[in-house]
Amino acid sequence: MLFQYYPQCFHNYCYELNKDLNFSAAHFIPSSLAGKCVNTHGHTYIVNITIAGNELDRSGFLVDFKTIKELVHGTYDHTLLNDQNEFNGEFDGDPDLFPTTEIVAKTIYEKLQAYLQSLANNPTCLQVIVRETPTSYVVYRPDTNR
Ligand SMILES: Nc1nc2c(c(=O)[nH]1)N=C([C@H](O)[C@H](O)COP(=O)(O)OP(=O)(O)OP(=O)(O)O)CN2
Numbered sequence: 374m375l376f377q378y379y380p381q382c383f384h385n386y387c388y389e390l391n392k393d394l395n396f397s398a399a400h401f402i403p404s405s406l407a408g409k410c411v412n413t414h415g416h417t418y419i420v421n422i423t424i425a426g427n428e429l430d431r432s433g434f435l436v437d438f439k440t441i442k443e444l445v446h447g448t449y450d451h452t453l454l455n456d457q458n459e460f461n462g463e464f465d466g467d468p469d470l471f472p473t474t475e476i477v478a479k480t481i482y483e484k485l486q487a488y489l490q491s492l493a494n495n496p497t498c499l500q501v502i503v504r505e506t507p508t509s510y511v512v513y514r515p516d517t518n519r
């Protein structure tokens with residue numbers, strides 16, 4: 374896959390899994406400060422997900438790569454992100470609901486982490502990287518200081 378740059382997460386888990394995936398989606402930023410991004414336009418989002426843990430499941434998986442893809446690509450591919458509940462911010466409303474690269478990365482993290490917490494082998498998501506354009510990407514890591 375293009376654009377393989379992976380900032381490392383330092384941790385003490387035995388296993389670290391990385392999944393690359395992409396999805397095509399449209400969005401607009403509903404803010405008077407967003408310049409041309411206020412207009413609907415599209416991207417091929419390129420995503421890298423890092424998951425870690427100490428125990429494997431009965432398949433010998435930390436988590437099934439296919440499930441990770443289904444949760445992200447299956448939700449967002451060929452959609453208008455602003456139509457999703459998690460991004461349906463009002464114009465100049467709550468910026469935490471705008472489909473910026475930052476909020477897309479955080480939302481993917483939250484979606485994956487909710488799924489991982491349902492698994493008996495207890496994997497955890499350490500990092501989500503979302504690349505929106507060839508020159509722009511965001512790394513999201515959960516705040517472990519809280
Ligand atoms: N911090 C953020 N800044 C911007 C975001 C964002 O999500 N977070 N989004 C946009 C636009 O949606 C746009 O799609 C991407 O902008 P940009 O990287 O500026 O795109 P260009 O191709 O024009 O950038 P070049 O530097 O010319 O390659 C804007 N800002």
Ligand SMILES: [Zn+2]
Pocket residue numbers: 400410414415416505
């Ligand atoms: Zn954009």
